Amino acid sequence: MAHWQRTRSCGELRAEDAGRQVTLNGWVHSVRSHGDLVFVDLRDRTGIVQLRADAASSPDVLEALAAVKSEFVLSVTGEVQMRAPGMANPKLGTGEIEIHVSEVRILNPCRQPLPFQLNDESQMSLVNEELRLRYRYLDLRRPRMQEILRLRHRVVASMRRFLDSRGFIEVETPIFTRSTPEGARDYLVPYRLSPGLFYALPQSPQQYKQLLMVAGVERYYQIARCFRDEAQRADRQPEFTQLDLEMSFVTQEDVLQLTEDMTIAVLRECSNKRLGSVPFARLTYDDAMLRYGTDKPDLRYGLEIADISEAMRGTSFGVFSDVLASGGVIRCVRYPGGSRLSRRETDDLARLAKEWGARGLAHLAIEDSDGSGHGLTLRGPIAKFISETERERILSAAKAEAGDLLLIVADAADVAATVLGRLRQEIARRLNLAPSDVLHFCWITDFPLVQWNAEENRWDAEHHPFTMPHEDDLPYLDTDPARVRAQCYDIVCNGVEWGSGSIRICRADIQAKVFALLGLSEEVQRERFGHMLDAFAYGAPPHGGVAPGIDRLIMLMTDTENIREVMAFPKIGGGTDPLMGAPSTVDEAQLRELGLRVVSS
């Protein structure tokens, strides 16, 4: 061991080490100089420890330590000693001790002024994100970022351990594959040996994992890099990582149970957050849309949407009766304590509802007229249209309580769902109903197989074209495609879709039928998916899987809504990397070799 190499790590030193000689390596986190006494916080990946030197006992060391600056890389040798009485720092694991330094070696100085301070987290929100990413190697030194990197490692390691214990094997699938236009745009890689040919980067290893099932692997997973050339949104990156898994000889129930067991195991191992419900709640798509107005419900709070269409079946209020007559619905959501809202505040909610697509927003304040808790009354512009029977039915359907404001949308079912779903979220946000220390997972099942795309005048796959219909609904493929439910499921947490999966089609005839329903001619089927149809003809086992996002999970665990916080080297804006300067121009010769010319688009 070289003389400058550490014998211990900074963050691990404790009172019981007092009296020991140690050599430490690390970065200068901060320097506090008091003339004849200097303190330096030295930081390595395990934490921070206080170094000390004073003029009386070691004037040379004092001078050396007083001269170092933030982010110098040091090797120091000294003795662990208890801090003076009253000087302990209970916030630090090493807070009871300090190092009386006898030798300081500068392994590498920090020669430039720092672009931002690394020792003051409170200031970080003020730092421009592009600057942080340009100096990501400094940004990542911050303990918060180190924690995220370590958490990400631990979570993935925990997933792997779980899956290994269940007989899964990780198989690497190619990054260089074939363009199969569907969903997002593919990224392309020009093929030098034959200009005009391109590899495509996989949007997910979907086809490969199904082929691995055909290949008899039976239990596959991969921490898989995926590539989608989408419009950049705050939570999108050109590349992202998912846990891709697939199983053979399974039903939907098996995939759900395994995923749930894994999720619980990983979170119990790696997180202090509570789990909202174990076993995870399960909702059909229809049920989720009805009760929460979304297929990604946040179940950390209640505030279920109530359908009061039946309660209002004979209403004298023209707007409501017109909607019901035209096949629409009347639904409402409770705003607890909302009866106290001002006219301006309810107008504001109505404005939001209209922005989200509603024709209007009615409201009813619930009041406890005699203070008894019984005999609730309604107040508001439409109260006069509501009969006593209707009032009782509404109160019961909405589980309304005194002080509530009922927000009512009468509209087509999908509009009512969307608007009330968003109002429900808005109310929860305002009332702070979603506890931040809870991860509430649920499954959404029984999605429709296809959705009508009015613009393109065709059926689109709701999930992807390899999704198996419910066996019971197979006859409707020909007669009523909208009615076909898919063996497809999403796992949702705190209102965010974490992962999606399905039982896949394993028979060539059903696959061809679904392709045809999606408007693919036989020729196009052969051209794009001939290898899949072939594979299914050689004895494909029943199989299915799921693909939860790694980035997304770490975001949920660390309470960040910025995906860039959970990736070591993310892109910003339109997909650029200010650290490396990517993307960049390339040599003319390189392009010539690829047989490409850049033209104005």
Place this chain on the structure above:
Amino acid sequence: MAHWQRTRSCGELRAEDAGRQVTLNGWVHSVRSHGDLVFVDLRDRTGIVQLRADAASSPDVLEALAAVKSEFVLSVTGEVQMRAPGMANPKLGTGEIEIHVSEVRILNPCRQPLPFQLNDESQMSLVNEELRLRYRYLDLRRPRMQEILRLRHRVVASMRRFLDSRGFIEVETPIFTRSTPEGARDYLVPYRLSPGLFYALPQSPQQYKQLLMVAGVERYYQIARCFRDEAQRADRQPEFTQLDLEMSFVTQEDVLQLTEDMTIAVLRECSNKRLGSVPFARLTYDDAMLRYGTDKPDLRYGLEIADISEAMRGTSFGVFSDVLASGGVIRCVRYPGGSRLSRRETDDLARLAKEWGARGLAHLAIEDSDGSGHGLTLRGPIAKFISETERERILSAAKAEAGDLLLIVADAADVAATVLGRLRQEIARRLNLAPSDVLHFCWITDFPLVQWNAEENRWDAEHHPFTMPHEDDLPYLDTDPARVRAQCYDIVCNGVEWGSGSIRICRADIQAKVFALLGLSEEVQRERFGHMLDAFAYGAPPHGGVAPGIDRLIMLMTDTENIREVMAFPKIGGGTDPLMGAPSTVDEAQLRELGLRVVSS
């Protein structure tokens, strides 16, 4: 659980299961029909079990089983029973039992004739590789391929466990990065939002892992996909996988020791092969070239090259004395038992030596003239030029024994090394000296930092431009670059380079000096590596690492020289995938969106 789902796996059933009812899922490996008795081998990922049905006890089942064909996917229910006496198959884990089937369900038939048989390994070498890869989902069903996939998983899992236990974390680095022309060609990805800009795919995460050290991660690893657009050779793929690792506050010794500990742990866990030497042998580059004629020596056998230049210093043989006078060397390698070779055979060796660059190949047969084992004599065309003293010196330097043939090259040192190194390999091959059940690892250290590139009239980095020179040799950077040794090391196994690594430069001034030595102007340094020079100015720790290849290790462990055997979905020929049909043409519209036009190159 659905009624057709398995209760047990095929390969796990044993005599103690006799009497149990089981449901199994799997593929028909083979069918043997004897009229009123039928046997089916059913295969799942755990192995093969024999199914049985006979006319007497279950005519319906007999009919159903007799009708299935190879690679049908079945669910069968039946009772585990002991095989009839004398019918056990000791080669099969399940060989003592069979399943008396009571119910057969065809989960999916195999509707096409198989392109090649999966149940006869002896025929596989005859199958065209392109055909195997086109139907890779069938090829991978073969037990041999399943074993390789599982071994690969276990090896990587074992590496991860080891590195986790040593405090390493896995960090994912980007696939979309910046082109830094060096070594092989980069693969490019056109950037849609700004035609003319491109991402490059990383040839390795080299820069990112160094930046992670600057970021204070201290112990990083990644099972990393790497991309190199090289000329296709049998052992190259456009994408491959390496264990990329990097450590801070270390010396070369630390990296070597850690890598060695890991390798031993992984191999003891995952392989039955013996390790050639523990601890691993260590050779300097100079020593390896001298003794084995290569920096990738196969140490499973001896046959060291002997330098007999000193022994021949005053030789009367003109060819030898001329070579010595012009600064060349005389070296030899033993061919045990080679004294019996015919004239034609020695001529053949001479022809090889010339092919490899030698001007000629001399030889001396060693004979035990009186059968006593003492008094060895020399025979051969040049024997007459060799004095008694010279003979004794040669015999001693070469450790020659009776029956040996000494193959002698007199030439420039590098030519002698190359030719004798290859002859040594050829002799070992002919004599089958390299045991196939041994993995003999060694370290090669102290490579030169740079090599003179006569063609381009400049110094090239022997490893890469981030390699740290020996501290002692820093002064020679200015005066005698060829003399500078690098803190650089290769790990070699059985004559194959498995991985390469180095201690890196962590100071901006040394880095700039090395860049300058490699002919990069300050402008080019800023343009290509400005972010690295910047990073080293903000307090970079001493660091180093290594990057052994995953594919390569699995090849060594499974005795294959074909990298395609150890990848699930490899490319062939020039980089094409006959399964997916990649690379392929893309829509004109896609190219237009990218602002690209294909031109004839």
